[in-house]
Amino acid sequence: MKTKNAGQIRSSEIITTYGPGAIFNGKEGVSVMILGLDAWPEAFESEDELSKFKSIHNKFLEDVCKKDHFRMPLNDGGFGGGVPCTVFPSWGYCEFCKTMAEVTGKPDDEKGYYVCKFCQKDYGYKNKILPARLILLCDYGHVQDFPWVEWAHSKTKWQEAGFCDAPVVRWTFGKGGTTLSNYKVKCKTCGKSRTMFGATEPILDPLPSKDGKILELTCSGNAPWLGKKIMCPPKNSESREKKFMKGNHVRASNMYFPMIISALQIPRFQNPIQKNIDDPNNKSVINYLIKKGTSFKDIAADESLGFSKIESSLPKIVDELEYRFNDHVNDEDGIKNREYNDLIRNADIDYKENKTISINDVPIHTELQPYISKIKRIDRLTMIKSVRFFTRGKAPDPYDYTSTIDKNTACKISKSSKINWLPCVETQGEGIFFTLNEERIKEWEKSANGRCKKIIDSYAEFNSKRGWTGNVSSKYILLHTLAHALIRELAYNSGYGESSISERIYSDEKSNAILLYTSSNSSEGSLGGIVRNSTPDEFLMTVKGAINKSRFCSRDPLCIESDLDEGPVHTRLNGSACYACTLLPETSCENFNRLLDRKILGDEKLGFFGALNE
Numbered sequence: 167m168k169t170k171n172a173g174q175i176r177s178s179e180i181i182t183t184y185g186p187g188a189i190f191n192g193k194e195g196v197s198v199m200i201l202g203l204d205a206w207p208e209a210f211e212s213e214d215e216l217s218k219f220k221s222i223h224n225k226f227l228e229d230v231c232k233k234d235h236f237r238m239p240l241n242d243g244g245f246g247g248g249v250p251c252t253v254f255p256s257w258g259y260c261e262f263c264k265t266m267a268e269v270t271g272k273p274d275d276e277k278g279y280y281v282c283k284f285c286q287k288d289y290g291y292k293n294k295i296l297p298a299r300l301i302l303l304c305d306y307g308h309v310q311d312f313p314w315v316e317w318a319h320s321k322t323k324w325q326e327a328g329f330c331d332a333p334v335v336r337w338t339f340g341k342g343g344t345t346l347s348n349y350k351v352k353c354k355t356c357g358k359s360r361t362m363f364g365a366t367e368p369i370l371d372p373l374p375s376k377d378g379k380i381l382e383l384t385c386s387g388n389a390p391w392l393g394k395k396i397m398c399p400p401k402n403s404e405s406r407e408k409k410f411m412k413g414n415h416v417r418a419s420n421m422y423f424p425m426i427i428s429a430l431q432i433p434r435f436q437n438p439i440q441k442n443i444d445d446p447n448n449k450s451v452i453n454y455l456i457k458k459g460t461s462f463k464d465i466a467a468d469e470s471l472g473f474s475k476i477e478s479s480l481p482k483i484v485d486e487l488e489y490r491f492n493d494h495v496n497d498e499d500g501i502k503n504r505e506y507n508d509l510i511r512n513a514d515i516d517y518k519e520n521k522t523i524s525i526n527d528v529p530i531h532t533e534l535q536p537y538i539s540k541i542k543r544i545d546r547l548t549m550i551k552s553v554r555f556f557t558r559g560k561a562p563d564p565y566d567y568t569s570t571i572d573k574n575t576a577c578k579i580s581k582s583s584k585i586n587w588l589p590c591v592e593t594q595g596e597g598i599f600f601t602l603n604e605e606r607i608k609e610w611e612k613s614a615n616g617r618c619k620k621i622i623d624s625y626a627e628f629n630s631k632r633g634w635t636g637n638v639s640s641k642y643i644l645l646h647t648l649a650h651a652l653i654r655e656l657a658y659n660s661g662y663g664e665s666s667i668s669e670r671i672y673s674d675e676k677s678n679a680i681l682l683y684t685s686s687n688s689s690e691g692s693l694g695g696i697v698r699n700s701t702p703d704e705f706l707m708t709v710k711g712a713i714n715k716s717r718f719c720s721r722d723p724l725c726i727e728s729d730l731d732e733g734p735v736h737t738r739l740n741g742s743a744c745y746a747c748t749l750l751p752e753t754s755c756e757n758f759n760r761l762l763d764r765k766i767l768g769d770e771k772l773g774f775f776g777a778l779n780e
Contacts, residue, residue, distance in 0.1 A: 597683030
């Protein structure tokens with residue numbers, strides 16, 4: 167819809183709820199689908215359009231996404247004055263007479279919405295057309311309008327299939343309830359009708375067609391966000407059988423699952439050498455020289471690239487070039503690994519004038535030294551989040567960065583391989599970064615591994631049923647649960663709500679750390695409440711408060727005695743954890759409130775902090 171404003175969305179929603187391919191309920195009830203990146207004004211590299219977004223670089227995020235850079239909308243007009251969209255679904259019903267019709271063109275200039283042509287013709291009223299309740303969806307994410315006219319004239323127990331001369335259908339509902347089977351479409355001309363019962367299952371029965379042919383609802387590969395149709399099933403899919411489509415509620419939560427990836431702007435990329443590499447002209451020249459086989463030493467000595475103007479030794483410049491162009495990552499775990507290593511080794515960076523990150527070591531209180539090895543106060547941090555692709559119907563594997571997008575090619579957010587960028591949102595805030603005592607973790611695992619193994623086995627079963635690939639360790643469950651307990655405690659005394667504080671867990675064989683942070687486009691991300699709790703005395707009180715509260719729950723003994731051996735697998739992904747004691751708003755949690763157990767924090771026998779006194 168290029169001639170009308172469908173509404174407003176936040177910049178953060180561009181990569182979450184309302185990214186390319188998502189359906190947005192706009193102003194005056196107009197329903198639109200956000201178009202792919204090829205249709206965005208930024209796809210054209212004119213100077214006027216390029217000035218309306220902020221170009222952002224993050225080396226490791228670029229590695230994983232296989233893109234050159236990221237682009238964030240500016241508040242003065244957004245992406246070229248607005249993100250382009252198209253009307254979808256194109257069918258709707260009149261709010262007054264309930265007659266269904268397909269809308270075309272742009273909304274009424276006077277009213278700002280689509281009007282019912284029947285009411286306008288018969289009564290002279292411009293009544294609003296509301297979006298249809300259902301659309302058709304296939305397993306590969308293709309969508310199309312529901313066949314309302316064909317459905318009303320199809321065969322049922324009480325009628326034979328067949329069209330009348332001038333079919334006009336009406337959306338009606340009974341008084342027996344609000345279930346889908348209580349709604350139906352009825353032809354005003356011939357009286358034929360059919361309830362919506364069975365519409366959300368694969369529609370296998372052929373439907374009558376207006377031209378007298380049989381209509382089979384196999385997927386045609388319709389991808390309106392890309393402006394074209396795609397082969398369905400995709401070339402590299404496991405099955406070549408045609409997919410039958412099924413009805414899906416247009417506002418259902420399974421209509422859009424974005425695959426979001428995030429990265430912290432780490433300290434190492436703030437030094438002058440890396441900033442010089444980030445220069446668009448330098449970066450393209452360096453890539454060209456590397457392809458030619460030019461050594462990093464010769465590149466560092468190239469006067470045209472400007473490294474000679476930086477007060478640094480040649481070996482240091484070569485080291486930074488090797489880090490930038492030789493050290494590649496494949497997934498978000500790799501990104502976290504680089505973040506962890508750099509946050510630990512940040513001593514040689516001057517942050518006084520840095521607007522991206524400011525980090526300082528904090529002394530550890532003597533009572534916490536047996537448990538915690540490092541604490542760092544981050545007065546300023548910058549987080550980047552981007553969307554790579556999306557799926558419909560089922561959520562993508564959160565640990566899979568390669569095959570998911572290959573198996574769901576319909577859910578790419580651009581059709582052209584020339585699009586070398588992705589939309590992103592850059593937020594700033596503050597945080598606390600700390601690591602636990604690794605030796606104490608190893609000792610703790612000897613007593614707690616038995617309980618954690620039940621959660622780990624349940625998680626493996628949960629992933630297996632969904633075809634996911636992730637796995638976790640006892641260490642991760644400990645770090646994750648501690649992060650939740652601290653976020654709940656920080657919400658009491660930091661000035662932030664729980665939903666404004668996020669976690670980032672670093673857990674593998676060589677790392678253990680937690681980053682608790684706030685980040686926002688508004689002042690909510692920089693109130694200073696988090697870093698004020700990083701002083702030795704304040705952090706001690708925060709940890710003690712979190713551990714003491716983890717020992718009790720208003721739902722005890724039910725919560726603390728949770729059975730990890732019985733029940734469906736999705737109920738066994740947590741130990742002792744509920745919304746009264748451990749769970750958080752999902753904006754705060756990186757793992758959807760899974761893999762938590764407060765018993766391993768403060769319990770006298772199993773708890774990592776079991777010996778920490780009140």
